[in-house]
Amino acid sequence: MTDTKKTAVIKVGGDVLLDKAEREGLAANIKDLTAEGWSVVLLHGGGPQVNALQEKHGLTPNKVAGRRITSEADLVVVKQAIAGEVNVNLTATLIQAGLPAFGCHGASGHLIRASKRPPVIVTGAGDKPIDFGEVGDVTGINAELLQGLLDLGQIPVIATLGVSEGGRIFNINADTTVVQIARALKADLLLLTTGVGAVFRDLKQPESRIAQVSRQQANKLIAEGIIQGGMIPKVEEAMKLLSEGVNSIAIVSGRNPGAFLSVANGTGESGTRIVD
Ligand code: X2W
Numbered sequence: 376m377t378d379t380k381k382t383a384v385i386k387v388g389g390d391v392l393l394d395k396a397e398r399e400g401l402a403a404n405i406k407d408l409t410a411e412g413w414s415v416v417l418l419h420g421g422g423p424q425v426n427a428l429q430e431k432h433g434l435t436p437n438k439v440a441g442r443r444i445t446s447e448a449d450l451v452v453v454k455q456a457i458a459g460e461v462n463v464n465l466t467a468t469l470i471q472a473g474l475p476a477f478g479c480h481g482a483s484g485h486l487i488r489a490s491k492r493p494p495v496i497v498t499g500a501g502d503k504p505i506d507f508g509e510v511g512d513v514t515g516i517n518a519e520l521l522q523g524l525l526d527l528g529q530i531p532v533i534a535t536l537g538v539s540e541g542g543r544i545f546n547i548n549a550d551t552t553v554v555q556i557a558r559a560l561k562a563d564l565l566l567l568t569t570g571v572g573a574v575f576r577d578l579k580q581p582e583s584r585i586a587q588v589s590r591q592q593a594n595k596l597i598a599e600g601i602i603q604g605g606m607i608p609k610v611e612e613a614m615k616l617l618s619e620g621v622n623s624i625a626i627v628s629g630r631n632p633g634a635f636l637s638v639a640n641g642t643g644e645s646g647t648r649i650v651d
Contacts (some may be wrong), residue, residue, distance in 0.1 A: 381563040382414045382525065383639065386553035387649040389421035391568055391629060392461055401568065401629030402472035405530065407636045409474065413564075414525040417532045418556055419465055420549035421457035427451075428456045440497045441608065442510055445546040450509040453546045454536065462534040469530065477529040482538035487539025487552060488515040489545045511545025513552050516559035550609045557613075557621055564639055565616060565624045567609055572628025574602055574647040586643035590614050593649050610649065619651040624649045 385405070391397045405415055425443065426436040429452050437444045445453060458480040466478030481487030489511030494504035524531045533556075535549040550567075557565040570571060574596065576583035588596065593610060596602045602610055606626070613624045625638035629644030634645035 380412055381416045382560055383408055383564040383566060384416045384553060384557040384562040385566040385573055387419040387568050389423045389461060390570055392465060393423060393523060397630050398468045402469050404629050404635035406472055407475060408639060411636060415530050416521060416551045418535055418549055419461055420535050421461035424456040425453050428452045439505055441502050442507055442548055443546060444507050445509040447509060450546055458534040458536055464579060466532045474528050476532050477524055478532045480534035481536040482544060484520045485538060486517045486520060486533060487537045489513050489547055491540055509546055511547050513537060513555045515548060516556055518559040521560060529532055551612055554612045554616060556618060557616055561620055562623050565613055565621055567626050568629050569626060572631060572646060573626055576601055585647050587640060587648045590617050590651055599604050
């Protein structure tokens with residue numbers, strides 16, 4: 376099949392999936408992209424769903440520097456929430472919208488290879504190395520298999536789990552993993568979906584949305600505190616891709632009709648686009 380189709384890789388956070396309108400908006404936006412000939416890969420998390428299931432089982436959620444400290448008991452819950460609940464529901468939502476969604480997880484066909492994250496000293500979390508337990512760092516992506524699914528016209532919907540060569544499963548952070556997938560596929564576009572849906576100079580003023588920034592300007596916005604909090608590592612990590620052939624990265628909400636196509640085409644009507 377043709378390899379001239381453009382590829383979009385989309386990160387969907389667990390928070391986005393809690394709301395029916397968000398899920399349906401996401402499906403409509405993906406439909407717009409595929410109708411314009413884009414190939415689409417989704418990677419999703421499920422942080423809030425893991426928290427809820429942990430609490431139900433009497434476990435206490437504990438995140439350090441954005442990563443969950445994951446015991447063996449926690450990993451059972453992570454698999455249930457992310458590869459079970461969230462993946463099945465998201466795949467079903469896309470199928471209901473008439474899309475050829477292919478639900479899978481990082482261990483399916485060794486899609487996401489990972490190894491155990493070594494204990495590390497984390498700034499602000501004491502002077503002893505922190506062992507994150509069953510948390511992995513991504514070591515490789517099976518891009519051939521993903522491309523094969525895309526060539527078959529499928530939309531891979533991947534639950535963020537990693538697997539070692541020998542089949543050990545790891546909990547992996549979705550934000551860093553999506554960057555690796557975009558890199559491995561040489562994607563044209565990386566979409567980071569968030570509830571807020573863009574970078575605003577002032578969150579209370581919708582008209583202060585920043586439609587497009589260069590990499591240099593984005594660094595300035597980080598320094599000025601306009602891009603802040605959990606968005607900083609996402610944007611910093613993603614921006615590395617701009618020098619590696621990924622044309623643009625966008626922060627966008629699936630809730631807004633037409634948002635994905637708008638950022639894909641650079642019309643400036645929705646989201647925030649970061650370009651080289
Ligand atoms: C994440 C995986 C889920 C995720 C976690 O356990 O929450 C680690 O922290 P969101 O919804 O995209 O935040 N893994 C190691 O990233 O979900």
